[in-house]
Amino acid sequence: MIHRFLLFVGLIVALAAFVAPADEPAVIRINLLGYRPASSKTAVWGSLTDKTTARFQLVNAETDQVVWQREVGQAFGVYGPFRQTYRLNFSAFRQPGRYYVRTDEGTRSPVFRIGEDVYDGAADFCLRYMRQQRSGYNPFLKDSCHTHDGYTMYGPMPDSTHIDVSGGWHDASDYLQYVTTSANATYHLLAALRDYPDAFTDQHQTNGLAGANGQPDVLDEARWGLDWLLKMHPTDEWLFNQLGDDRDHAGLRIPDEDNFYGKGFERPVYFATGEPQGLFRYKNRATGVASTAGKVSSALALGYQLLRKRPADYVDQSYLTRLRQRAQSAYKLGEQKPGNSQTAPGRAPYFYEEDNYADDMELAAVEQLNLAGTTSKQAGQWRATALKFARQEPVTPWIDNDTARHYQWYPFVNIGHAELAKRFPVGQRKPVTDFYKRGIETVWQRAKQNAFYRGVPFIWCSNNLTTSFATQCLWYRQLTNDQQYAALEQATFDWLFGCNPWGTSFVYGLPANTDTPTDPHSAFTHLKKYPIDGGLVDGPVRGSIYKNLIGITLHEADEYAAFQSDLAVYHDDFGDYSTNEPTMDGTASLVYLLAAKQAEKRTKSPEIQSTIATNKSAIELTSAYAKGAKIRGDTSVRQLSLVFTGDEFADGGRTIARVLRKQNVRASFFLTGRFLRNPANASLVQQLRRDGHYIGPHSDQHLLYCDWTKRDSLLVTHEQFSKDLKANYVALGRFGIQRSKATLFLPPYEWYNDSISTWTQAAGSRLISYTPGTLSHADYTTPDDPNYRDSETILQSIRAYEQRNITGLNGFILLMHIGTASARTDKLYDHLDALLTELRQKSYRFVNVNRL
Known part of the structure; x- marks a missing residue:
């Protein structure tokens, strides 16, 4: 990369204090690509002054008619250049079309689309940049480059021995080539095809020129990477790590034959020795070869x-044999020389400082499972080996450290955890998926403090980290069906495409006719005005990083000057190599994420998709549990349970009982001792029992068992819990409800932890809670509550969940309340009859929760 490693050396460029002009207006930031109808949809309003706002509207861009409006909700305060920020959530609105968001004080967003197809073709579009990065033959230029590579260094052969390693991809805007980034990019492209084949088309030949060849373009691109990796690992014992070094930075040029490495047109190719390297003054700190x-x-x-599943005219048997053999020999080299293989510096002290390898060996061990010839016993051994590596690095270290040296922990997402989890039955994945959850929760604790839900650090290549973290959230959701981080996942994705302080997409040319990079740090654009379609640029860095970089000179006036801050800086200017340089490996990672986003409109439910990936002949469906509580029944059966809880309010009781009797539906009621002892509720409880509904305990005094922010911190003792639960059963007994017939216990506030689950079991009861994914449990909120949800929003959330998951509401525990405070006049139970009719028309059957 041109100047990529010039950081932290001195203060050359003196910057202003990044203070936005006081008279700048507020702005609304949105995902310029758009939103899917059933997805989370949130814009961010930010004020550069002391201005505030109270309500926002969604406006049809074709008619200028207001179609939806709400209050803005919680104020998040200062963030970067903004003095006040709000999240504008319009997830409940689902009608496809073109819209803009407008707030009551007059701020307006760019126009965006809502539609099922908003992400279609985006992954294919980013392949344009991958083709443009090809070395050897470059289809964009329709010319060859670097055809004389290269001469060996540090290998078992004499230095300067010629070896054919032409091919592969240039790493970024310079023409260095690294095995570590190329292998990661190749894997992402292959995984995108494996997981989301419908996201790709066939419009190019194997050499990258226009014209179909019967194979998806993403496979052609991945094969270009495979070809080069085989050249860099040509024998069982030989593995090269790097082609070229920072002498590449001697001049800005379109890729052609380099002549400044001292040996004609050849470039040096560095052997992976596992020991420190560097031909000049500086050395890296390599300790092994396992990471590469x-x-x-x-x-x-x-x-x-x-x-091996492709036709013989596309790939011959000898090529397949080499792939299999080299996959095995590379793994053995990793075993023989554990440790980190860092790139070699040249005349400057900068290099890829990779300091971890357990994640790489974990993924490699998992992939050995899929090579032909492994027996069941061998498969078990490979799983055990992969799990051993997984435990060495449960969380990708940049997450816990919130910072990193350049490429210190790479790749930025542990792919091995996702692939390993798929090799276990659904019910046995938790030890592995919890590794992902720990990392996500760490980022969430940072992200929830700001309106952008930004928890990824502003270090070099922050967009690569952002893409990787969004993918980690995606995999966690697919593997567990845990929806609690869905908003964080979407916000992380939205950031890449415009929902950020600068209001720009970070992908060149995507989407068209919007704010995207136009002057990136790229020789293609700077020298020849060639577009670098689909290239993901590095992304914002901390103001402190930017201020200490050598050689940055902005060529044009900064169009984002009002939005720069000490928190983060981004420039669309060739002179800013720290934030605006596109990268090959980051783009390849984005190809995977965009393919997943395109596929979600028709994808199978998260809890079974990963099972299908490993065993298409038998879909494994199980009940779901969280912290010891059953939260969902069998998803293979089209039935669900309506659950109503009651404590101090019972105003909906008669209406609910009447509707259930009319629809001939059995439901479940969990009632506190206070509810049961209230004389005004006695006839209602008796009626519910006569009608055959399940009635169980909800605690006696509706205690809060654990802290809202520290869930593992108990607020009650075991003795207090036991006495309270016993009193609840005594109150049930007055209505003839025996404890042996009411063993299911739904905890107050639906808030509990592992200790409560253990205590419940010790008391002879079983803990249950509602199924996450909808807003039905928010029917108690009142208009003065920042979390208020009206009935239409709640109903839309139920419909959205049902439509976007292949298992729909199968096995669902749908929780509502038997009554609410009088301040809530919009009662969800008034819509119960229509909801039941709608679900019946979709062939759902309703059962008591004990039968779920």
Whole structure:
């Protein structure tokens, strides 16, 4: 990369204090790509002055008619250049069309679309940049480059021995090539094809020129990477790590034959020795080869799995044999030389400082499972090996550290956890998926403090980290069906495409006719005005990083000057190599994420999709549990349970009982001792019992068992819990409800932890709670509550969940309240009859929760 490693050396550029002009207006930031109808949809309003706002509207851009409006909700306060910020949530609105958001003080967003197809073609579009980065033959230029690579250094052969390693991809805007980034990019492209084949088309030949060849373009691109990896690992014992060094930075040029490395047109190719390297003054701190070998093994193994299913005229048997053999030999090299293989510096002290390898070997061990010839016993051994590596690095270290040296922990997402989890039955994945959850929760604790839900640090390549973290959230959701981080996942994705302080997409040319990079740090655009369609630029960095960089000179006036801050800086200017340089590996990672986003409109439910990926002949469906409580029944059966809780209010009781009797539906009621002892509720409880509904305990005094912010911190003792639950059962007994017939216990506030689950079991009861994913449980909120949800919003959330998941509401525990405070005049139970009719028309059957 041109100047990529010039950081932290001195203060050359003196910056202003990043103070926005006082008279700047507020802005609304949205995802310029748009939103899917059933997805989370949130814009962010930010004021550069002391201005505030109270309400916002969604306006049809074709008619200028207001179609939806709400209050803005919680104020998040200062963030970067903004003095006040709000999240504008319009998730409940689902009608496709073109819209803009407008607030009551007059701020207006860019126009955006809501539609099922908003992400269609985006992954394919980003492949344009990958083709443009090709070395050897470059289809964009329709010319060849770097055809004489290269001469060896540090290898078992004499230095300067010629070896054919032409091909692969240039790493960024310079023309260095690294095995570690190329292998990671290759794996992401192959995984995108494996997981989301419908996201890709066939419009190019294997060499990248226009014209179909019967194979998806993403496979052609991945094969370009595989070809080069095989050259860099040509024998069982030889593995090269790097092609070229920072002498590449000697001049700005379109890729052609380099002539400044001292040996004609050849470039140096560095052997992976596992020891420190550097031809000049500076050395890296390499300790082994496993970090590179693991990545190579994984990419070659996955390439073998996908290519062996392709026709013989596309790939011959000898090529497949080499893929399989080299996948195995690379893994062995990783075993023989554990440790980190860092890139070699040249005349400057900068290099890729990779300091971890367990994640790479974990993924490589998992991929060995899929190579032909493994027995059941061998498969079990590979799983055990992968799990051993997984435990060495449960959380990708940048997450816990909130910072990193350049490429210190790479890749930025642990792919091995997702692939390993798929190799276990759904009910046995938790030890692995919890690794993802720990990292996500750490980021969430930072993100929830600001309106952008930004928890990814502003270090170099922050967009690569952002893409990787969004993918980690996606995989966690798919593997567990845990929806609690869905808003964080969407916000992380939205950031890349405009919902950020600068209001820009960070992908060149995507979407068209919006604010995207136009002057990136790229020789293609700077010298020849060539577009770099689909390239993901590095992204914002901390103001402190930017201020200490050498050689940055902005070529044009900063159009984002009002939005720069000490928190983060971004420039669409060729002179800012720290924030605006596109990268090959970051773009490849984004190809995977965009393919997943396109596929979600028709994808299978998260809890079974990962099972299908490993065993298409038998879909494993199980009940779901959280912290010891059953939260969902069998998703293979089209039935659900309506659950109503009651404590101090019972105003909906008669209406609910009447509707259930009319619809001939059995439901479940969990009532506190206070509710049961209230004389005004006695006839209602008796009626519910006569009608055959399940009635169980909800605690006696509706205690809060654990802290809202520290869930593992108990607020009650075991003795207090036991006495309270016993009193609840005594109150049930007065209505003839025996404890042996009411063993299910739904905790107050639906808030509990592992200790409560253990205590419940010890008391002879079983803990249950509602199924997450809808807003039905918010029917108690009142208009003065920042979390208020009206009935239409709640009903839309139920419909949205049912439509976007292949298992719909199967096994659902749908929780509502038997009564609410008088301040809430919009009662959800008044819509119960229509809801039941709607669900019956979709063939759902309603059962008591004990039968779920």
